[in-house]
Amino acid sequence: MKMALRNIAAYKKRTIVTVLLTSLTTALLVFTSAWMDGSHQTMIKNAVEIYPGYLQITGREFRDKPSYDHLIFDTAAIREKLARIEGIAVSAARFESFVLYSAGEKALGGMLTGIEPEQETRLSRLAASLQSGEYLEAGDTNQVYIGNELAKRLKVGVGDEIAFVGSGADYSFAADNLRVKGIFQTGLYEFDASTAFLAREYFEQIMAAENYATHIIVMPEKPEQVEELAGKIGRAIGPDYASESWLQIMAELVKAMQLDSLFGYITLGVIFIVILFVIMIYTLLTVYSRIREIGVLRAIGTTPKQVFGMLVLEGALLAAVSVVIGGLLGGMIAYYFHINPITMAGFEEQFKQYGLAVSAIPTAFQPVTIVRDMLVMFILSVLSTLYPILKINRYRPVEAMRHV
Amino acid sequence: MRPHRTGMMILLLTLLPITSFADEAAELIRKVEDNLNGKTATMTLTMVVKTKRAERTMKMQSWAIGNDKSFIKILYPGKDKGITFLKLDNSMWQYVPRIEKTIKIPASMMLQSWMGSDFSNDDLVRESSISEDYTVKLLDETDDAFTAELLPGEEAAVVWGKIIMEISKQYYLPTKIRYFDEEGTLIREMAYTEVKPFGERFYPTEWIMEPKEPEKEGHRTLIQISDAVFDDQVSESYFTKRALKRYSD
Numbered sequence: 001m002k003m004a005l006r007n008i009a010a011y012k013k014r015t016i017v018t019v020l021l022t023s024l025t026t027a028l029l030v031f032t033s034a035w036m037d038g039s040h041q042t043m044i045k046n047a048v049e050i051y052p053g054y055l056q057i058t059g060r061e062f063r064d065k066p067s068y069d070h071l072i073f074d075t076a077a078i079r080e081k082l083a084r085i086e087g088i089a090v091s092a093a094r095f096e097s098f099v100l101y102s103a104g105e106k107a108l109g110g111m112l113t114g115i116e117p118e119q120e121t122r123l124s125r126l127a128a129s130l131q132s133g134e135y136l137e138a139g140d141t142n143q144v145y146i147g148n149e150l151a152k153r154l155k156v157g158v159g160d161e162i163a164f165v166g167s168g169a170d171y172s173f174a175a176d177n178l179r180v181k182g183i184f185q186t187g188l189y190e191f192d193a194s195t196a197f198l199a200r201e202y203f204e205q206i207m208a209a210e211n212y213a214t215h216i217i218v219m220p221e222k223p224e225q226v227e228e229l230a231g232k233i234g235r236a237i238g239p240d241y242a243s244e245s246w247l248q249i250m251a252e253l254v255k256a257m258q259l260d261s262l263f264g265y266i267t268l269g270v271i272f273i274v275i276l277f278v279i280m281i282y283t284l285l286t287v288y289s290r291i292r293e294i295g296v297l298r299a300i301g302t303t304p305k306q307v308f309g310m311l312v313l314e315g316a317l318l319a320a321v322s323v324v325i326g327g328l329l330g331g332m333i334a335y336y337f338h339i340n341p342i343t344m345a346g347f348e349e350q351f352k353q354y355g356l357a358v359s360a361i362p363t364a365f366q367p368v369t370i371v372r373d374m375l376v377m378f379i380l381s382v383l384s385t386l387y388p389i390l391k392i393n394r395y396r397p398v399e400a401m402r403h404v
Numbered sequence: 405m406r407p408h409r410t411g412m413m414i415l416l417l418t419l420l421p422i423t424s425f426a427d428e429a430a431e432l433i434r435k436v437e438d439n440l441n442g443k444t445a446t447m448t449l450t451m452v453v454k455t456k457r458a459e460r461t462m463k464m465q466s467w468a469i470g471n472d473k474s475f476i477k478i479l480y481p482g483k484d485k486g487i488t489f490l491k492l493d494n495s496m497w498q499y500v501p502r503i504e505k506t507i508k509i510p511a512s513m514m515l516q517s518w519m520g521s522d523f524s525n526d527d528l529v530r531e532s533s534i535s536e537d538y539t540v541k542l543l544d545e546t547d548d549a550f551t552a553e554l555l556p557g558e559e560a561a562v563v564w565g566k567i568i569m570e571i572s573k574q575y576y577l578p579t580k581i582r583y584f585d586e587e588g589t590l591i592r593e594m595a596y597t598e599v600k601p602f603g604e605r606f607y608p609t610e611w612i613m614e615p616k617e618p619e620k621e622g623h624r625t626l627i628q629i630s631d632a633v634f635d636d637q638v639s640e641s642y643f644t645k646r647a648l649k650r651y652s653d
Contacts, residue, residue, distance in 0.1 A: 065619030102507040163503040171520030
C-alpha cells in the first residue's frame, strides 16, 4: 500500500494524465446521462401535462374503437367511485368530438371538446397556455377557447364568431354559433391547429351528451405512483371501463425515448472504448518503463502476486480518485443545469416535433445515476490497467532487469 | 402492302374480342348507373339510422339532374328541418338554418358521416362516378345475375381499393355492392332491394348500408324511397348556392 502510494507520487506524469483522462471521462458520462435523462423527462412531462394527463379513464373499447358506442355513459357514477379512492388529486371529464368549423368562407374539420374548466386547470396546461382573451369558466355558454393555429386558419380573433356542425352523442345533427372567448397556444402544433373547447354544461346540451364523457382524466397526488393508482381505479370501476396511465397511453413516446437513450448510450460507449484504450496504452507504457524496477522488486523476493497487487492497487487508487473528482465535477455541472435549465432558443421548431412546448431543458440531477456512472467508470478503468499489468508480470526477474 | 394489311387484320381480329369484352363490362356498369340515376329524379326518402344504442328516423326530399347535380332538404325531425345540401359536380355545400350559415364541406371532411348515418359525404358526391373512376371486370355470370369487380384506375382519387357489385339481369340494377379498402378488407356492404316500377323505370326502394368495421358493429342505415318521379322536368333553380337558403323553409 505504502509503495503503491509512493509510486503514484513518484510517477507524477502518469498520475496526472491518468487522473485527468479518467476524471474527465467520468464527468462526461455523468453529465451526458443527466442530460439525456433530463431531456427525456422534460419531454414526457410536457407531453403528459399539456393535455393527455397522467391517467385516463375511457370506455373499455374506446381506445381501439373510438366511436360514440364506447363512451362513458354514466360519468357521475364513476365520479362517485373515484371519490372513494385515495391518492387522487383531481379528476375532470372530457367529451371529444369531431366537427366541422366554419368562419366566413373558411371551413375546416377539427375537434370540439367539452371540458370542466376549473378541474382542467389542475391537471392540464390548457388554462396556462392562454395567449389572448380569457380562459373558460363553468357556466359559460357558447363561448369557445380555441387553439391559436386553428384560429389563424379560420381567420378569427377574440370576440369573433365561428360556427360548427357535427354529430351529437346520439348521432343526431348538431350545430351552433360560438364566440371566441380565448385563444391558447400549447406549442403542440397539431393540437393548436385542430382543437377548441367549450364548457361542459353547454356542450352537453347542444351535443345531447348529458352525463356522457369520452374521457375522465385523473391527476394522481403522486405522479410517480400512477401505475398503482391506475390499477386501483381499474378494479373500482369494473370491466366496462379502462383505466390507463400515461405509460400505456403514450407507449409510443415512451418507446421513442428509450430508443433514443439506447442510441445515446451506444455513442457514449464508443467514446469510452476509445478513452479506455488510451488509458490502457498509457498504463502499458508506464508499466513497461518500470520493468527494470519491477525486476529488482522481484529479485529481492517480492512475489508476482505482491507485484500484481501493488500495481492494481495503484491503478485502483488512481481510478478511485479520478472517479470521485469526475463524479463531483459532472455532478456539479449536472446540478448547475438542473437549477438553471439549458435554454435552446432557436431550436423550438425541432422541439415541437417531439411535442416539447418549452425550450428550457433541465438536466436530471439524480445521485443514484451519478454513483452508477462513477462505479461503471471505476470498474472499466481498473479493468483497462489489468492487461498491461498481467503482461508485465509474466517476465522473469532477470529478464525484466535487463529490459531496456 | 398486301401481306402487311393482312397482318393488321389478324391483329385486329385477335384484339377485337378482348376490347369488346371489356367494353361490354364497362357498358354494363354504365347502364346500371343510368338506371340508378335517371336523367332527372325527384324523391322522398326516409332514412333510418340504427346504432347500438338508438334508432333515429329522418325524412328528406331530393332533386337531381343526372349524377352531377343534386339538392337535398331535410323535412324531419323538427330540429333538423330545413337543413339543405347542394351537390354540384364534386363539391358539396350545406345550409343550416339554426346557425344561418352556408358551409362548403372541405375535402378533408368528405369521409365523415353524413347526418350521422353510415353514408359519408363522399358517397353523396362520388357514388355516381363509378364508371369513370374504376375499371370493370366481369367475375361471374349466372342466369339472373352478373358479378362485377371494380378496381380503381391508376389516376383516380378514390376511396375504395376494390368494389364487388352484384347486378340483377332482370332490371340491370345492383342488388348488392361490397366495398373493400386497399388491403382487401371488407369495409361495408350495401344492399338494394324492393324494386318497384315508377312510370317506365324500375327502381330499388330499399337501400341498406351496413358498415363492417369493428368499431361500427351494430350500425345500419336504411333508406326507403316512398315516391319518386323520374325523367320529369326538374327546375334548375335548385342547383345554385342561393337555393340552399331559399328552399330551406
